[in-house]
Amino acid sequence: MPSNKSVSDAPIVQFTNCRILRDHQLQREDLWVREGKILNPEKLFFDEKGSADVQLDCKDSIIAPGFIDVQINGGFGVDFSLATDDFKSGIDLVSQKILSHGVTSFCPTLVTSPPSVYHQVLPQINVRNGGAHGAGILGAHLEGPFISKEKKGAHPEHCLRTFEAGAFQDLLATYGSLDCVQIVTLAPEMRRSSEVIQELTKRGICVSLGHSVANLSQAEEAVQHGATFITHLFNAMLPFHHRDPGIVGLLTSDKIPAGRRVFYGMISDGIHTNPAALRIAHRAHPKGLVLVTDAIAGMGLAPGRHTLGQQVVEIDGLNTYIAGTKTLSGSVATMDTCVRHFQEATGCSVETALEVASLHPAQLLGIEHKKGTLNYDSDADFLMLNDSLYVQATYIAGEEVWRQDVSGM
Amino acid sequence: MKLIILENYSQASEWAAKYIRNRIVQFGPGPGRFFTLGLPTGLPKDHPESYHSFMWNNFFKHIDISPENVHILDGNAPDLQAECDAFEEKIKAAGGIELFVGGIGPDGHIAFNEPGSSLVSRTRVKTLAMDTILANARFFDGDLSKVPTMALTVGVGTVMDAREVMILITGAHKAFALYKAIEDGVNHMWTVSAFQQHPNTVFVCDEDATLELKVKTVKYFKGLMLVHNKLVEPLYSMKEMGAERSQPKKPYSD
Numbered sequence: 001m002p003s004n005k006s007v008s009d010a011p012i013v014q015f016t017n018c019r020i021l022r023d024h025q026l027q028r029e030d031l032w033v034r035e036g037k038i039l040n041p042e043k044l045f046f047d048e049k050g051s052a053d054v055q056l057d058c059k060d061s062i063i064a065p066g067f068i069d070v071q072i073n074g075g076f077g078v079d080f081s082l083a084t085d086d087f088k089s090g091i092d093l094v095s096q097k098i099l100s101h102g103v104t105s106f107c108p109t110l111v112t113s114p115p116s117v118y119h120q121v122l123p124q125i126n127v128r129n130g131g132a133h134g135a136g137i138l139g140a141h142l143e144g145p146f147i148s149k150e151k152k153g154a155h156p157e158h159c160l161r162t163f164e165a166g167a168f169q170d171l172l173a174t175y176g177s178l179d180c181v182q183i184v185t186l187a188p189e190m191r192r193s194s195e196v197i198q199e200l201t202k203r204g205i206c207v208s209l210g211h212s213v214a215n216l217s218q219a220e221e222a223v224q225h226g227a228t229f230i231t232h233l234f235n236a237m238l239p240f241h242h243r244d245p246g247i248v249g250l251l252t253s254d255k256i257p258a259g260r261r262v263f264y265g266m267i268s269d270g271i272h273t274n275p276a277a278l279r280i281a282h283r284a285h286p287k288g289l290v291l292v293t294d295a296i297a298g299m300g301l302a303p304g305r306h307t308l309g310q311q312v313v314e315i316d317g318l319n320t321y322i323a324g325t326k327t328l329s330g331s332v333a334t335m336d337t338c339v340r341h342f343q344e345a346t347g348c349s350v351e352t353a354l355e356v357a358s359l360h361p362a363q364l365l366g367i368e369h370k371k372g373t374l375n376y377d378s379d380a381d382f383l384m385l386n387d388s389l390y391v392q393a394t395y396i397a398g399e400e401v402w403r404q405d406v407s408g409m
Numbered sequence: 410m411k412l413i414i415l416e417n418y419s420q421a422s423e424w425a426a427k428y429i430r431n432r433i434v435q436f437g438p439g440p441g442r443f444f445t446l447g448l449p450t451g452l453p454k455d456h457p458e459s460y461h462s463f464m465w466n467n468f469f470k471h472i473d474i475s476p477e478n479v480h481i482l483d484g485n486a487p488d489l490q491a492e493c494d495a496f497e498e499k500i501k502a503a504g505g506i507e508l509f510v511g512g513i514g515p516d517g518h519i520a521f522n523e524p525g526s527s528l529v530s531r532t533r534v535k536t537l538a539m540d541t542i543l544a545n546a547r548f549f550d551g552d553l554s555k556v557p558t559m560a561l562t563v564g565v566g567t568v569m570d571a572r573e574v575m576i577l578i579t580g581a582h583k584a585f586a587l588y589k590a591i592e593d594g595v596n597h598m599w600t601v602s603a604f605q606q607h608p609n610t611v612f613v614c615d616e617d618a619t620l621e622l623k624v625k626t627v628k629y630f631k632g633l634m635l636v637h638n639k640l641v642e643p644l645y646s647m648k649e650m651g652a653e654r655s656q657p658k659k660p661y662s663d
Contacts, residue, residue: 030470042465049476 007048010035013398014052018384020063021354022374031063033380036397040376058384061392064354065372066104066381067335068361070183071141071231071265071292073109073308075299080108081309083120091125095134097300099402101334102357102391104381105136105371107182109294111309112144112155119176127180130381130396138365139182142175143231146186146196147211153236154322154329155211156310164191168199181205182365185231187212188222201226206365208265209247211236216249223256229364230264232294233281234273235328251285263364265292268342269333271318275345282346290364291338291357296320296330340389353389410591410610412630413637414619418579421615425510425577427641428611432508432573434645458548459484482532482561493532493561506571513578516540517586517599521562524598530564565603573609576601581617588621 015031022029032039032052044050074080076097078090091108098106108125110118122140130136145161152160163170172178184200185208186193197207209222210231215238219227230237230247238246245252250262268278268291282289293299298306298315305314305323308330312323315332322329333341335357343353362372370379380398383391394402415421456462460481469479480499486492500506516524516538523538537545542556549555568574578587589599591612596602604610619627 041470042462045465045469045476045479046461046481051473051476 007050008035011053012039012044012050013054013056014041015056015058015063018058018061018063020374021065021351024351024355026062026351031374031382033398036380036399038374038376038378038380043376061384061386062350062354062389063374064383064385065358065362065374065378066135066383066394066396067102067291067339067357068138068365068372069098069103069106069293069295069335069357070138070290070361070364071109071143072098072103072106072295073111073330074297075295077297077301077306079297079307079309080121081110081113081117082307083117087121087124091137092134095130095137098135098335099394099396100391100404102336102339102383102385102394103135104130104383104394104396105138107138107141109141109143112147112152112159113309114159115174115176117309118142118174122175122177122180125180127182130401132396132399132401134401136381136396137180138367139180141183141185141208142181143185144211145174146171146184146190146193147236148187148189148213150213151187151211151236151238153211154308154311154313154327159310162190163193163196167192167195171196171200178203178205183208183229185210185229187214188227189214189218193222194225197222197225197227209237209250212247213238215244215246216253219247219250220253220255223250223253223260223262228260228263229290230262232267232272232292233264234277235267248281251281251288261288261363263288263290263360265290265294266342267292267294267331267333268338268345269293269318269331270341270345272328272331278342278345282348286348286352288360289356290360291335291342293333293335293338294330295333299332299334336389336391343389350387350389354385410604410612411633411637412591412626413611413613413634414627414631415613415615417615417617421577421579421613424641425575425613427644428575428613429508429510431641431645434647436507484557484561489534489561493534496532496563497567500567500570506568508573508575509568509571510575510577511568513576513583513586513590513601514541514544515582515586517589517601519565519568519576519601519603521560522565522600524600526565526597526600528595528597528600528603529566529569531567532561532563535560535562565600569603569607573611574604574607575611575613576604578612578614578618580615581620583614583618584620584622587612587614587618592622592626 012032012034018031019026020029020031032041075094078094110121125140127139128137144155145159146163147155147160149157149160161174183206188209189212200207206229207227208229208231209219209227230250233248240246240248256262266273266278266281266289296306296308296313298320303315305312311329313320313329314323318332320330320332321327339353339357342356359368359372362368371381374382381396384393385391392404393400413424415424464481482496483492511519513519521535521537522530523535536559542558545556546553590601595605
């Protein structure tokens with residue numbers, strides 16, 4: 001039918017026969033897309049008197065916003081903490097491969113490394129939109145080196161640092177540049193952390209607490225200075241104690257500044273956290289839960305040995321340990337398996353399982369006006385999934401960038 | 410008039426839908442214009458309770474109508490009376506209304522022609538009666554101050570000009586209005602009674618809406634259902650339209 005569009009001549013695509021995640025519910029509605037953004041069909045109809053150019057039958061799929069992974073160390077043989085010559089092609093490879101896991105935006109994560117690594121690698125990470133080439137890069141997540149020795153986990157001890165001498169200047173000198181940095185994980189009990197947290201927050205960088213032995217008041221103080229995230233809750237922090245809940249206590253703390261929300265990452269691969277602990281956290285503070293993969297280079301590859309920055313890790317099934325130890329180091333989980341495992345373990349609704357991987361990370365990074373939802377005028381980054389939450393197709397800016405092979409690989 | 414009595418809301422809706430479908434097919438696809446009746450003033454188009462939103466969500470988004478063929482009175486037009494006059498002109502230009510479909514209020518109003526509206530009125534701005542405002546409060550979270558007090562509406566005269574009128578009346582709360590509409594006299598306090606003087610009116614209702622009618626009336630019209638059902642069976646389709654053209658337009662008339 002002839003369309004008479006007064007605003008733009010760009011083609012309009014109408015996705016029909018689907019259930020879309022909107023306003024926290026799966027609604028039987030069509031999804032309209034124009035110029036890479038979600039379009040309001042009512043406005044199109046009445047104001048522009050326009051109609052769709054192409055109609056696609058989604059065969060009753062679920063359409064959800066694309067997943068956002070804010071903690072991923074690498075995959076498919078690529079390690080973001082290794083300053084190799086072909087670093088750029090490595091990041092491109094990962095960003096392209098994770099499309100099949102439903103990830104449309106991510107934060108490449110660097111574990112504790114010597115300053116030389118940061119100085120070489122960070123300038124090669126650029127914030128960029130996703131597309132057929134791969135998922136969008138939102139910015140780097142720097143996990144360390146300003147973390148606690150006692151809770152270093154898989155991070156190399158000889159690279160740990162403090163900033164008690166020069167506070168923020170020390171941090172800047174270590175990293176070299178903060179231009180494309182989105183998140184920094186640090187241990188708030190370190191001296192002068194408040195100044196650092198304030199300075200980072202002022203620059204729009206999300207501060208996350210992790211690999212720390214902080215008690216609850218130290219954690220609350222950090223939040224008051226601007227921290228908004230907890231890195232892989234329960235892992236690499238003091239366990240919950242009923243007289244000092246530690247960082248875990250932030251989930252139900254009453255000292256959080258008004259209007260702010262503390263988010264917390266969880267690796268729901270069935271290994272990093274016992275499902276019962278996952279449920280306790282989810283029930284205590286459902287709106288703050290953010291699924292992360294914490295995937296390492298070995299993700300997507302056969303079991304065996306791989307690197308994680310300065311360390312060697314051994315993969316055995318779903319378990320990833322520092323070679324020769326029982327220290328967990330990252331995971332080989334993919335985002336979509338995390339979503340499915342989360343839904344199964346908590347018994348939550350499909351809507352919730354999808355939101356903890358899309359809406360909540362977008363809210364954490366303050367980008368929910370354009371990512372993480374299917375609201376009108378948002379970026380058209382979305383997924384088609386079947387009822388068991390297996391990704392059938394991935395779209396970025398309204399273009400199909402990955403589709404499940406029909407032969408069922 | 411034809412009074413079609415079905416058992417309940419769903420059946421009444423289905424009968425009406427089939428009838429409208431047959432009428433559309435008989436009318437032929439051609440220019441096929443579509444007008445909507447009335448719009449409360451002051452609500453922005455994208456307000457969830459505006460007629461634009463109502464029509465979009467309940468009708469337009471489910472069909473393939475061309476947006477140019479949709480004419481809804483704009484309650485936010487700078488000159489409301491000019492908007493109403495233009496609406497009347499558009500109806501004339503389209504060749505007049507072939508079939509008008511509407512409901513009635515508990516006070517017997519058709520469109521927003523409240524009690525006391527002239528039976529020869531045209532499209533204009535109307536102040537709403539308290540009854541109507543109360544009835545609409547449910548769309549505004551029960552907050553009376555949020556309910557619009559004025560509306561643009563087609564007039565009784567405008568609807569009388571249509572070649573056929575169909576009124577849908579369901580529910581016990583409409584029963585008294587239906588009684589006043591068809592068993593009492595023509596009266597501007599119950600504006601829908603004006604259709605007693607229209608040559609082609611169909612009232613579709615459910616059992617509950619007949620609660621205030623005389624048993625004699627109800628029995629009479631129920632007895633006619635065999636004949637009335639011929640209007641919805643067979644169900645015509647656009648593909649068969651060519652073959653059906655040779656058949657008379659209506660199986661019988663009043």
